[in-house]
Amino acid sequence: MRTVTTTPFGARPVTACLMENQARGRALAQISSVDKYQVLNAVGLIARDLGLSDRNIAVLQVLLSFHPDRDLKDGAAMVVFASNASLSERAHGMPESTLRRHLSSLVNAGLILRHDSPNGKRYARRGAGGQITRAFGFDLTPLLTRAPEILERANIEIARREQIKAMREEVSLMLRDASKLIEYALHSGLETNLDEVDDRTKLARQVLRRKLSYHQLREMRDQMATLINDIHARLGTQITTDPQVENTVDIQVKTETKTAELSGNPAQNERHYQKSDKDIPDKKAPDLGMVLTSCPDVTAYFDRPVRDWSDYLYAICSVAPMVGIDAQNWAKACQTMGPENAAATVAVLVQRISEIANPGAYFRTLAQKAGEGDFSPLPLLTALARKAA
Structure with missing residues (x-):
C-alpha cells in the first residue's frame, strides 16, 4: 500500500x-x-x-x-x-x-x-x-x-453581476430623464429654480462613474426617483408661500406648457420668446453672514479677518486661481453675475470641492448660465446652510 x-x-x-x-x-x-x-x-x-x-x-x-x-x-x-x-x-x-x-x-x-x-x-x-x-x-x-460548490457560487456571482448591471442601467435611464427634463425647463423659459436639482443630477452622474454595489445602486435609484418627482412637481406648479398668488402662478405655468405642446415648430417658439425682467441676472448681493455660515471652509485660505464684502472680495481673488479659475473667467463672472455673487459661487465650490471633478470648468458653466439668467448662488447657499444646520 x-x-x-x-x-x-x-x-x-x-x-x-x-x-x-x-x-x-x-x-x-x-x-x-x-x-x-x-x-x-x-x-x-x-x-x-x-x-x-x-x-x-x-x-x-x-x-x-x-x-x-x-x-x-x-x-x-x-x-x-x-x-x-x-x-x-x-x-x-x-x-x-x-x-x-x-x-x-x-x-x-x-x-x-x-x-x-x-x-x-x-x-x-x-x-x-x-x-x-x-x-x-x-x-x-x-x-x-469542490467543483459543485465552485460552480454554484459562480452562478450566484453571475446572477449578482446581472442584478447590478440591470440596476445600473435603470439608474442611468433615470439620470437621463432628470437631465433632459432640466434641459427642457431651461430652454422653455420656465422659472422653476432648478439649480439645486441640476447640481444633484451632476453629482449623481459623478457617483455613477464609480464601481458601486447593488445596495448602493438601489439607494441611488430611490434618490433619483425622488429627484425626478421633485423636477416634475416644479415643472407642473410653482409652490409659493403666498396663497393669494398660488393659483395665478399655477395657471401661468400650465398656459406656457400648453402653448409649447400645441406648436409644431420649436424654432418659432424660440423666436417669439423674449426675456422678461425676471430673466435678467439677479446681481443683488447675498447676505455675507449667510455666505460665511454656509461656506466656512474657504476662510481657511484668508490671510486677514473679514469685516465686510470688500474684505471678502479681496480674499476670494487669491482663492479663485487655486480652484482653476483664471483672471479672465473671474472678471467675466463678476460682470455677468456681480462680484458678490461670483465670490459666493467660489466659496460654494470650495465647500463642495470633494464632489466636483473640475471646479474651474464648473464655475465657467455657472457664470454662463448666470449671464443667461439661469443661475444664482442663493439656492446652493441655502442647501449648504440647511446641511450645516
Whole structure:
C-alpha cells in the first residue's frame, strides 16, 4: 500500500488550514468528471471571495495546461509535476520567486494540494509499460471534489453581476430623464429654480462613474426617483408661500406648457420668446453672514479677518486661481453675475470641492448660465446652510 503524503517538505509547517484543505481535497467526489476550463472560469468569477488575484488564476491556468486531459476525472492521475522552470516558461517568463508565491496562494485557498517528494523535487515514477505509478507535485483533485460548490457560487456571482448591471442601467435611464427634463425647463423659459436639482443630477452622474454595489445602486435609484418627482412637481406648479398668488402662478405655468405642446415648430417658439425682467441676472448681493455660515471652509485660505464684502472680495481673488479659475473667467463672472455673487459661487465650490471633478470648468458653466439668467448662488447657499444646520 502506497503512503499518501500529507505533510510539506522542508521548513513549511503543518497548519490547521493545511489539514482542512487536505481533508476537503480528498473528500469523495460528488461528480465523476468536470471540464477543467469550466472550473477555471468559475474560479475566476469568485476569485475575490477565495482571496485570489488575477495572477493567481493565471498560474492555475498554467497548472491545468500541464494536465493532459480536458476533463478532470475521478480516479485518474491529477498530479502536475512540472518544474518551476517549465511553469515559469509557460507563464510568459514569470520569475520563480513570484511563481512560488502564487502557488502558495492556490494551496492556501484549497484549490490544489502539495504532494512533496522526500527531497522536495517534483517528478513521476513510471511502470514497465510507461504508465505513471506515482507522482510528486501539485494535485488538482480539489478542483474536482469542490467543483459543485465552485460552480454554484459562480452562478450566484453571475446572477449578482446581472442584478447590478440591470440596476445600473435603470439608474442611468433615470439620470437621463432628470437631465433632459432640466434641459427642457431651461430652454422653455420656465422659472422653476432648478439649480439645486441640476447640481444633484451632476453629482449623481459623478457617483455613477464609480464601481458601486447593488445596495448602493438601489439607494441611488430611490434618490433619483425622488429627484425626478421633485423636477416634475416644479415643472407642473410653482409652490409659493403666498396663497393669494398660488393659483395665478399655477395657471401661468400650465398656459406656457400648453402653448409649447400645441406648436409644431420649436424654432418659432424660440423666436417669439423674449426675456422678461425676471430673466435678467439677479446681481443683488447675498447676505455675507449667510455666505460665511454656509461656506466656512474657504476662510481657511484668508490671510486677514473679514469685516465686510470688500474684505471678502479681496480674499476670494487669491482663492479663485487655486480652484482653476483664471483672471479672465473671474472678471467675466463678476460682470455677468456681480462680484458678490461670483465670490459666493467660489466659496460654494470650495465647500463642495470633494464632489466636483473640475471646479474651474464648473464655475465657467455657472457664470454662463448666470449671464443667461439661469443661475444664482442663493439656492446652493441655502442647501449648504440647511446641511450645516
